[in-house]
Amino acid sequence: MDPLLIVLIVVVVLAVAGGIWFYAGRNRGGEVPPEVSAHKPTSADDILLAPPQEQAPAEAETPAGPTPEAAAPATLERPESIPGRMQRLRSRLAGAGGFGRAVLAVMSRGDLTEADWEEIEDTLLTSDLGIEVTTSLMDELRTQAKVLDTSDPAAIRGVLREELLKLVDPSMDRSLNLAKPTPAAGWNSADGEPAAAVLMVGVNGTGKTTTCGKLARVLVADGRTAVMGAADTFRAAAADQLTTWGERVGVEVVRSEREGADPASVAYDATRAAARDGVDVVLVDTAGRLQNKAGLMDELGKIKRVMEKVAPVGEVLLVLDATTGQNGMRQAQVFSEAVGITGIVLTKLDGTAKGGIVVTVQRELGVPVKLVGLGEGADDLAPFDPEGFVDALLA
Known part of the structure; x- marks a missing residue:
């Protein structure tokens, strides 16, 4: 047989065999060549069937609304007791104006000159006591000075304390009216x-x-x-x-x-x-x-x-x-x-206040100072203590 014919037959046989193998492989689900898959459009099926990418485990979905910690009621504060805050504020009242100490210092000098009395009067007037109260207090102090040994600081302090207490008037009812009221007419x-x-x-x-x-x-x-x-x-x-x-x-x-x-x-x-x-x-x-x-x-x-x-x-x-x-x-x-x-609440009654406003406002309105505030703290409010206030002025 002609050699050329033999070569041609072999080539044809190989080509037929290769074609059969190729189509058989596709029918068996064989792999598509890489160069085909690289350009093949992505379909919805490809996405759904694709193996999941490696990732951290999904966290449990957080329900809407506050977290259990946020939803839990906050711990309520416990306000300071009334006796406790009164004791604390009484010591701090010492900064509520110093006119008592200033007057006491002058009167304890001994034989008072007219210049000393003028100094006392100026001190009282600049302490928000007002002219009427100052005049009344000056008359009483002059009278008491004639019968007392003004060189005795304890005696002078006792007189001054007594007169200031009269002005502050401890007899005024400073309690808050918190009794249950009678309902208004027509109230259901x-x-x-x-x-x-x-x-x-x-x-x-x-x-x-x-x-x-x-x-x-x-x-x-x-x-x-x-x-x-x-x-x-x-x-x-x-x-x-x-x-x-x-x-x-x-x-x-x-x-x-x-x-x-x-x-x-x-x-x-x-x-x-x-x-x-x-x-x-x-x-x-x-x-x-x-x-x-x-x-x-x-x-x-x-x-x-x-x-x-x-x-x-x-x-x-x-x-x-x-x-x-x-x-x-x-x-x-x-x-x-x-x-x-029915009552006065004095705020900022600290070192910047003169203190005499306590006396003046009570005399003018006929109503008592019931509460005082001495600072910015949450519990820096307490019932007004007349004796504590006066003692602080003379501390």
Whole structure:
């Protein structure tokens, strides 16, 4: 056979065999050559059937809402007891003006000259005692100096202490009226028993909202329950601040989510909520206002009247900054005319205050200083202690 023919036959046979092998391999599910798979478009089947990539185990899905730790109630603070804070604040009252010590130092010099008496008078006048009180105290001191040996500091101190105590007047009732009031006419007893109502008033910047929160702590420390009403609706920050104070000791705060809402409405809602929940006291914080703004002062009267649709307001506490001195007197008089002040809360009664404002405000208004604040601490508010105050002035 021709050799060329033999080669041709072999080539044909090999080509046929190769084709058979190729198609047989595809039918058996053989691999597609790499160069084909590299350019093959990715299909949905390829994605679903592809082996998973190596990765960290999936974490359990976190359910919506707060985590168990966040959902757990925060531990409530335990306010300092009343006796404890009074003892602590009594020692700190020593910084509440030094006019007593200054007068004592002059009177203990011995034979007093007219210049010495003028120095005493100047000291009293610059201590916010006012002219009338200063004149009365000077007359009494001059009389006592004639019958006493002014070289004896103990005797002079005793006289001065006695006269200052008369001015501060320990006989005034400084307790808060927190007795359960008689419900207003038409009040439905099914809505609960009204709580003792306390209205907090004052000008801007006296620390009124802070004092309201601190007073809530005083009540909790005394074993009472309370609700606070955020009737300062002109400052969202005031309601937020009051809410923070309440959360710390477990006191509910009634507030409006709408800035500029009717403060009387918020006060009424708080008073009703206190009755519904059966708490002991409702504290209502109001917006600070200037005493010469008649419209704002009338609004205070409206707030009080609306609250008294549930029950009488037993306490209207005027918060005064002790450092304002005689300027605070005009504030006190106007607020007293608008809503009938029952007590004074003096804030910032520390080394920057003269101390005489305690005497003056009581004489002018005929109402007692009931609470004093001496610092920024949460428990730096306590009932006013007349004897402790006078002893601090003479320490």
